[in-house]
Amino acid sequence: MNLFDVYPLYDLEIVSGKNCYIYDKQGREYLDLYGGHAVISIGHSHPHYVQSICEQAARIGFYSNSVVNSLQKNFAERLGKISGYEDYSLFLVNSGAEANENALKLASFHNGRRKVVAFRKAFHGRTSATVRVTDNPSIVAPVNQGMEVEFLALDDIPAMQNSLAKGDVCAVIIEGIMGVGGIHIPDPAFLRALRKSCNETKTVLILDEIQSGYGRSGKFFAHQHAGIRPDMITVAKGIANGFPMSGLLISPEFKAVHGMLGTTFGGNHLACAAALAVLDVIEQEKLIDNTARVGEFLIKECQPLAQIKEVRGLGLMIGLEFDKAIKELRKSLLFEHGVFTGVSGSNVIRLLPPLSLSMEQAGLFMEKFRLALKSF
Ligand SMILES: Cc1ncc(COP(=O)(O)O)c(C=O)c1O
Numbered sequence: 406m407n408l409f410d411v412y413p414l415y416d417l418e419i420v421s422g423k424n425c426y427i428y429d430k431q432g433r434e435y436l437d438l439y440g441g442h443a444v445i446s447i448g449h450s451h452p453h454y455v456q457s458i459c460e461q462a463a464r465i466g467f468y469s470n471s472v473v474n475s476l477q478k479n480f481a482e483r484l485g486k487i488s489g490y491e492d493y494s495l496f497l498v499n500s501g502a503e504a505n506e507n508a509l510k511l512a513s514f515h516n517g518r519r520k521v522v523a524f525r526k527a528f529h530g531r532t533s534a535t536v537r538v539t540d541n542p543s544i545v546a547p548v549n550q551g552m553e554v555e556f557l558a559l560d561d562i563p564a565m566q567n568s569l570a571k572g573d574v575c576a577v578i579i580e581g582i583m584g585v586g587g588i589h590i591p592d593p594a595f596l597r598a599l600r601k602s603c604n605e606t607k608t609v610l611i612l613d614e615i616q617s618g619y620g621r622s623g624k625f626f627a628h629q630h631a632g633i634r635p636d637m638i639t640v641a642k643g644i645a646n647g648f649p650m651s652g653l654l655i656s657p658e659f660k661a662v663h664g665m666l667g668t669t670f671g672g673n674h675l676a677c678a679a680a681l682a683v684l685d686v687i688e689q690e691k692l693i694d695n696t697a698r699v700g701e702f703l704i705k706e707c708q709p710l711a712q713i714k715e716v717r718g719l720g721l722m723i724g725l726e727f728d729k730a731i732k733e734l735r736k737s738l739l740f741e742h743g744v745f746t747g748v749s750g751s752n753v754i755r756l757l758p759p760l761s762l763s764m765e766q767a768g769l770f771m772e773k774f775r776l777a778l779k780s781f
Pocket residue numbers: 500501502503505528529530531580584585613614615616617641642
């Protein structure tokens with residue numbers, strides 16, 4: 406059987422990783438400024454993470470959600486404390502799209518409405534509802550097209566107020582920092598106006614923090630830079646450092662009813678062990694402070710580079726926009742300089758390294774980046 410060929414691949418097989426480095430089959434080392442698409446939070450193969458998963462697998466890896474799992478309760482308490490959302494509830498699933506899909510469902514169960522407002526260039530996943538609120542018609546199949554969605558320009562306060570004033574919008578879904586769309590930070594004033602309009606019209610505000618959350622922006626959640634509290638927050642990627650897991654933080658205004666949401670694998674023992682180990686390391690190694698500090702350094706170093714049209718970002722979620730395609734630059738960084746980077750569209754390099762990237766490693770990246778830019 407062949408693999409269904411939907412991914413354009415680099416001719417590169419990564420077989421191991423250690424902290425911010427990954428290694429290919431030939432033993433070549435790469436500095437990881439991509440984090441496997443913003444997934445690696447505490448660094449590759451952290452010893453505490455490896456030990457926690459191995460010990461849990463040896464005890465029990467999975468049992469269904471029909472029995473008490475105190476690892477889930479423990480994780481919910483720890484996540485509430487570190488994120489500042491102790492009064493919220495947690496529902497655990499397995500991927501970013503699944504978290505957003507459940508958030509949209511819960512919002513609609515809650516207020517009985519069906520229309521959703523999303524933003525241009527947004528990406529929220531590939532399942533039925535999430536792909537519909539993603540601003541990319543090429544990945545929306547006919548079967549997904551039924552849901553009523555209005556796309557607005559990010560930061561357009563009058564357009565947002567106008568749309569919500571009709572009182573028929575179920576939910577607004579917005580990324581803490583737009584990732585796939587090219588690293589765009591919503592204006593804090595816009596987020597505050599959005600919070601106010603949602604309150605006035607009983608519209609559910611969903612913050613998709615799947616890429617921008619878990620410390621990546623230098624605060625636990627990116628929306629905390631604007632000082633707002635959403636009704637639901639979705640998390641995935643960095644939550645378990647690569648173990649498939651995601652969650653939905655739900656404000657106390659939502660009433661849980663047995664059977665309204667459900668999952669087989671969500672919140673299983675192994676996933677919880679991985680997620681608890683991630684929180685241990687984030688706390689012990691003060692990775693959120695590190696993210697803010699190292700991110701600020703990288704942004705300051707990149708700003709004066711003449712070839713870059715615009716530098717955008719917060720913490721270790723950085724977009725570098727060029728006025729031409731950067732495909733060859735990424736290739737040269739990877740194969741000539743041993744640096745893995747991410748991309749948005751054709752002209753934006755995305756930096757999404759592990760939150761454990763050190764100042765020395767950031768400095769090393771800048772050296773290699775300047776060299777690569779010379780021949781670009
Ligand atoms: C902001 C955002 N939301 C949702 C998703 C979907 O997550 P997953 O691929 O785990 O379903 C992504 C993935 O890149 C994302 O960046």
